[in-house]
Each structure stands twice: as structure tokens, then as C-alpha cells.
Amino acid sequence: MSTTDTNTTDTNTTETSSGIDLLKTVEYGGCSAKLSPTELAGILSQLNFPSHPDLLVDISTHDDAGVYKINDETALIFTTDFFPPVCSDPEEFGEIAASNALSDVFAMGGKALMCLNLMMYSTKDLPVQGFAEILKGGHAKVSEAGALVVGGHTIEDHPPKFGLAVIGTVHPDKIVSNSGARPGDKLILTKPLGIGALISGHREQLASDEAYRNAVEQMKLLNRTGAEIMCQYDTCCATDITGFGLLGHAREIANGSKTTLRINTETLPLLDEAYDLFDDGCIPGAAFRNLQYIGDDAIFRDSLDYNLKMLTCDAQTSGGLLICAPAESANDMLAELVASGKHPQASIIGEVLPRGETALVID
Amino acid sequence: MQDTQKPGHLLDARGCLCPQPLIKTRRLWKTLNTGETFRVLLDNEIAHANLLSFLNDQNAQPQTSRDDDDWVIDAVRSKGADNASKKEAEKSPAPQTAQVAALTPTESFQKAAPDYVVALKSDRMGQGDDDLGQILVKGYINTLLELDNKPKTIVLYNGGVKLATESSGADVSLKALENSGVDVIVCGACVDFFEIKDQLAAGRISNMYDIAEKLAAAGHVVYP
Numbered sequence: 294m295s296t297t298d299t300n301t302t303d304t305n306t307t308e309t310s311s312g313i314d315l316l317k318t319v320e321y322g323g324c325s326a327k328l329s330p331t332e333l334a335g336i337l338s339q340l341n342f343p344s345h346p347d348l349l350v351d352i353s354t355h356d357d358a359g360v361y362k363i364n365d366e367t368a369l370i371f372t373t374d375f376f377p378p379v380c381s382d383p384e385e386f387g388e389i390a391a392s393n394a395l396s397d398v399f400a401m402g403g404k405a406l407m408c409l410n411l412m413m414y415s416t417k418d419l420p421v422q423g424f425a426e427i428l429k430g431g432h433a434k435v436s437e438a439g440a441l442v443v444g445g446h447t448i449e450d451h452p453p454k455f456g457l458a459v460i461g462t463v464h465p466d467k468i469v470s471n472s473g474a475r476p477g478d479k480l481i482l483t484k485p486l487g488i489g490a491l492i493s494g495h496r497e498q499l500a501s502d503e504a505y506r507n508a509v510e511q512m513k514l515l516n517r518t519g520a521e522i523m524c525q526y527d528t529c530c531a532t533d534i535t536g537f538g539l540l541g542h543a544r545e546i547a548n549g550s551k552t553t554l555r556i557n558t559e560t561l562p563l564l565d566e567a568y569d570l571f572d573d574g575c576i577p578g579a580a581f582r583n584l585q586y587i588g589d590d591a592i593f594r595d596s597l598d599y600n601l602k603m604l605t606c607d608a609q610t611s612g613g614l615l616i617c618a619p620a621e622s623a624n625d626m627l628a629e630l631v632a633s634g635k636h637p638q639a640s641i642i643g644e645v646l647p648r649g650e651t652a653l654v655i656d
Numbered sequence: 657m658q659d660t661q662k663p664g665h666l667l668d669a670r671g672c673l674c675p676q677p678l679i680k681t682r683r684l685w686k687t688l689n690t691g692e693t694f695r696v697l698l699d700n701e702i703a704h705a706n707l708l709s710f711l712n713d714q715n716a717q718p719q720t721s722r723d724d725d726d727w728v729i730d731a732v733r734s735k736g737a738d739n740a741s742k743k744e745a746e747k748s749p750a751p752q753t754a755q756v757a758a759l760t761p762t763e764s765f766q767k768a769a770p771d772y773v774v775a776l777k778s779d780r781m782g783q784g785d786d787d788l789g790q791i792l793v794k795g796y797i798n799t800l801l802e803l804d805n806k807p808k809t810i811v812l813y814n815g816g817v818k819l820a821t822e823s824s825g826a827d828v829s830l831k832a833l834e835n836s837g838v839d840v841i842v843c844g845a846c847v848d849f850f851e852i853k854d855q856l857a858a859g860r861i862s863n864m865y866d867i868a869e870k871l872a873a874a875g876h877v878v879y880p
Contacts, residue, residue, distance in 0.1 A: 493675060497675070497676070497679070499679075559865050572682070573679055573682060573683070574675060574678040574679035574680070574681060574682030574683065574710075575675050575678075575679055576675055576678055576706070576710075577674075577675060578674050578675070578702055578706055581705065581706045581709050584709065585709075596861075596863075598866075599710075599713055599714070602713075
């Protein structure tokens with residue numbers, strides 16, 4: 294298998310947009326069955342994952358990345374993510390996929406160092422210019438993250454997929470994992486929910502252009518600033534919200550930390566129009582899969598608004614950080630997140646409780 | 657409950673890609689009165705599973721049967737705890753609904769949405785004489801029913817919640833307004849305070865968040 298060097302494209306890519314609409318390459322309509330989280334968990338449980346004294350974080354706590362201790366000062370964070378187009382514009386797709394892949398490093402309190410491009414693209418089916426634009430977008434975000442693209446690999450496939458493998462570092466004593474939540478911590482969510490709603494609403498032509506653009510900008514937003522702020526306040530537990538939705542990732546914290554997370558749905562930050570899209574029935578299948586995956590691990594308040602309930606299960610692409618903030622500094626952290634200008638909708642959405650009957654209580 | 661043998665409304669969502677079956681069902685749902693039955697035809701297993709999840713959540717008593725390769729779901733429009741499901745009259749038609757709308761005549765209800773909220777904060781109207789005030793407020797609610805330009809939402813709080821109880825003199829009109837698509841919201845804390853929950857004859861109980869949201873989103877609020 295040959296490796297394509299994808300590290301030299303940023304200097305001479307064309308400036309003009311190719312006019313390629315990547316969304317036209319993806320299967321339309323969300324009825325297709327996907328590998329459900331339940332099935333994935335079943336498959337993973339059949340594999341033996343080795344343990345090692347220097348392996349500080351592994352799949353056993355459902356973190357998305359591995360952390361390996363090199364010495365007393367440095368541990369490596371190793372992670373990857375890639376997916377098919379979530380928007381029309383190739384460059385923006387590159388930016389979103391890269392932001393999403395880098396997010397794990399930030400969620401663990403780390404610094405991103407190096408990235409490899411993972412690309413599937415068929416120049417038989419699409420102009421080569423789109424390939425270049427995806428990489429250009431990816432490079433821009435890696436650069437914004439303070440990291441380097443050092444190479445990559447491309448195979449011929451259609452529709453396209455793009456993402457990164459990322460290496461970062463973190464001090465071994467300062468790893469932010471999903472197993473460090475303490476009762477009393479406040480839950481801060483840095484980005485609004487509803488990405489899945491807006492992507493689906495855009496496809497159904499039910500979302501306004503403005504609201505959809507807003508969702509795209511949220512996906513492109515790196516979690517770097519949010520992570521830097523959380524680390525200033527000695528946060529030891531956080532995760533980023535992606536495909537399993539708020540509840541799926543909140544449950545990982547609850548179980549990883551042997552606590553219960555209480556979420557107050559009235560304080561959830563939402564993207565414009567997300568609520569109305571759900572109210573209109575424009576609820577992507579992923580939200581139902583996530584709800585099913587949560588099963589009995591959440592108690593929902595009796596009169597809980599149905600749309601809010603489903604929005605807690607809405608799959609996010611490049612979603613925000615869910616931070617377990619020490620109670621005494623939660624307000625200051627929130628104020629700083631808002632003041633940064635990157636996270637105007639950051640909000641305290643609940644708290645960590647001693648472990649109760651279920652992992653999650655949704656009020 | 658009405659006759660469940662013959663569904664009141666039929667929605668054929670075969671050939672529709674997700675999430676369109678759910679969109680169509682929620683639009684139909686919002687046109688139905690509590691207790692009305694409906695039937696949805698589907699040809700996709702995932703769409704069927706998702707719709708079942710929604711209907712179970714609404715206590716709509718969905719029953720599934722198979723018809724060759726199709727799924728047939730029979731369900732009942734419940735009152736339920738679905739705050740959102742009664743937002744119908746308040747919401748302006750979503751942009752470009754034409755793409756997915758108009759599958760059956762029952763869906764062709766889209767019309768210009770009213771844009772004002774009536775807030776009833778006591779069981780009287782105006783000040784001067786309380787007996788007169790009680791007569792006036794009933795007259796007002798009965799008159800609302802006759803208006804072409806009905807409010808999208810009526811909010812009842814404090815003493816106003818008593819208007820939604822049986823034999824208040826306004827309960828029948830409130831119910832009729834509700835059936836015509838007006839969202840009638842009764843303050844839950846107030847109902848508890850006056851201990852009249854079992855006497856309610858109209859409206860849906862909700863919380864201050866919902867009420868605050870409705871008042872904030874209103875084009876204008878009328879305090880009669």
C-alpha cells in the first residue's frame with residue numbers, strides 16, 4: 294500500500310472555491326441503519342485490550358483517546374476521528390473534521406503536537422480541487438490548534454471521508470479524564486446543542502440559512518480556548534460531546550467517576566431553531582439510537598418536554614466540552630468562557646451528585 | 657376514547673425518507689384533538705422504530721401490525737405530558753413546508769399564525785366590582801371564541817386558573833378554544849396552591865419556564 298504525501302498541498306492550492314457540493318455525495322435521508330453504540334459495545338467487549346503500567350487512560354473508561362506515560366513530565370495523548378461530509382463546502386468540511394479530531398486532545402487537557410491526514414477521496418467521482426480544499430481547511434485548523442500536519446494517507450473511495458490521527462502531550466498528573474468527577478462539581482457545557490437538528494433541518498430545507506450557518510460555525514470552532522480556560526481552574530474531569538449526544542457522553546463521566554450527573558434541561562444552551570425543528574418532527578435517527586443506548590441509565594422527569602429530552606440525545610459533530618467544574622470556581626470559569634468571545638452560549642447545565650440509582654437524572 | 661376500530665385519520669408515509677415520516681406525523685398530531693385516532697403507514701423499519709419511540713413517549717398507545725412489507729401503526733392523540741405537542745397554533749409555518757406537507761387532506765391546515773397571547777391573571781376582569789368582574793371575564797372568553805383573530809396562547813395564572821375549572825362558566829369556551837388550536841396553559845404551581853387539579857376542565861398544566869417563554873415570544877400580550 295503506498296502512502297500519499299499530503300503535506301505539501303497548502304502552499305499552492307487554488308484560492309477560488311471549486312463549487313463542489315459534498316452533501317450531494319452522501320446518502321440522503323437518515324433511514325439507513327448504522328452501527329449502533331449498543332452493537333459497538335458488544336463487539337468491543339469481545340476484544341482483549343492489553344493493560345500496561347504506563348497506559349494511563351484506555352478504552353476501559355470509554356475515553357476516546359489513549360494516554361501513555363513517557364516519563365514523569367510527559368504523557369502522550371493519541372486519538373483519531375474521521376467521517377463523511379457534514380456540509381457542502383469542501384474547505385469547511387476539512388475544518389470541521391479537523392476540529393472534531395483535535396477535540397479529544399483538548400478535552401483531556403492536552404496540547405496538540407502532530408497530525409496525520411486520513412483521507413478517502415475518489416478523483417474519478419469528484420474534481421481533484423475538492424481534495425485540495427478539504428486538506429486546506431484541515432491544515433488551517435491544525436495550524437490554529439498550534440500543531441503540525443506531518444503527513445497522511447489517502448485511499449480511493451467515494452463518498453469522501455476525512456479526519457486526522459492526532460498526537461498530543463499532557464502532564465501525567467494533569468490529565469483531564471472522564472473518571473475524575475466529584476460530587477458537588479458543576480457541569481458546564483461550552484457549545485450549544487442541536488448540531489444534528491440543524492444538519493437534518495438543512496437537508497429537509499426546514500432550517501433558515503442563518504441558523505444553519507451558525508451551526509456550521511460552531512462545528513468549526515476549536516475546543517482549544519475552552520480547554521485552556523478549564524485547565525486554569527484545576528479541572529480534572531471533562532469530555533467532548535460528539536456522536537452519542539450529551540447524555541451518551543455524560544453517562545461515560547458518571548460511570549467512569551462512579552457518580553450521578555443531574556442535568557437541568559431548562560438551562561441547556563441550544564442552537565437557534567433546533568428546538569423548533571425537533572418540535573416539527575425533524576429529529577434525526579441518531580437521536581433515537583442514542584436514546585435507546587441510554588436505556589435505563591437515565592431517569593427523565595415525568596413532565597419533561599419531549600423536544601428537550603430528544604435534544605439531550607441529539608448527535609453532535611465537533612460539539613462542545615462538558616466540564617465538571619469545581620463548585621467554587623464554576624462561576625468564574627463560566628464568566629471567562631463567555632468573555633473569551635468563543636463561547637457566548639456556555640452555560641451551567643447541572644451538577645455532579647453522589648452515585649444514586651442511575652447514572653443520569655434529567656430534570 | 658373514540659372508536660378505535662376505524663382510525664379517524666390516515667397518514668401514508670410510505671416512500672418517505674427519515675425524518676419525514678415523523679415530521680408528517682407530528683404535523684398531523686398537532687391538528688388532532690385529544691382522543692382522536694389515526695393510522696400511519698410506513699415501509700421502513702427504522703422509521704417505524706423511531707415513530708414508535710415518539711408515540712410511546714406521548715402515551716399514544718401505538719399498536720403495530722404488518723401489511724405485507726409495510727408497517728401499520730394505529731394510535732390515539734393523547735393529551736399527555738408533551739408540552740411541545742401543543743405548540744401548534746403558536747408556531748408560524750416552517751419555511752418551505754410545501755416539500756413535505758400535503759400528503760393527506762388532514763395536513764392542509766397551515767394558515768397564517770396568530771401572534772398574540774392572552775394572560776388571565778385573575779378570575780375577574782377589571783376593578784370596581786368583583787361580581788361584575790367575574791361576569792365580564794366569562795363574557796370576554798366566550799367572545800374570544802367568536803373572533804377570527806384568536807390568540808395563539810392563553811395563559812392562566814394566580815386566580816386566573818379557576819377559570820379553567822368545571823362549571824366556572826368559562827370552561828366550555830376555553831375547551832372550545834383549545835380544540836380550535838389555541839394553546840391554553842394553566843400555571844401548575846397555582847393549580848396546586850388552590851388545590852383544584854382534579855377540577856380542571858380545560859387547558860394543559862405547565863411550568864413557569866413555559867409561561868415565561870410564551871410571554872417572551874409573543875408578538876404582544878393582552879391583559880384583559
